[in-house]
Amino acid sequence: MATKTVTITEEAYERLKSHKREGESFTDTVLRLTEANEDVMKGFGALADDDGFAEAAGRTHDAFDDAFDDRRDGRYEE
Incomplete structure (x- = not known):
């Protein structure tokens, strides 16, 4: 192989080194990080069917709404 x-x-070396996995050569690291055929949609929607995630997101949304309402109505104390 040529x-x-x-x-x-x-700095560039240290950044590359930080991405290097155990047992992986620098060549392997560069090839992995520059993979041209990587699917950018990989993992998109992975949590869509996770009820626990949906519930947690809903609770967070509700908490933000409540905090916004409190600030709007002047009930927020720092």
């Missing part, structure tokens, strides 16, 4: 030498800054 190889090329690439010069990068220390």
Whole structure:
């Protein structure tokens, strides 16, 4: 396999190194991070059927609504 030498800054090296997985070469890391066929929609909607997530999101929404109402009505104390 042919190889090329690439010069990068220390900062770029450290960032790349932070993405490197155990047992993975830098070549493997670069190929993984630059995968052209990566599906950007992968995982989209993964929590759609998770009732626990929906309930938690609903509670958070309600809490934000209540806090907004309190501030609007002057009942909010810091």
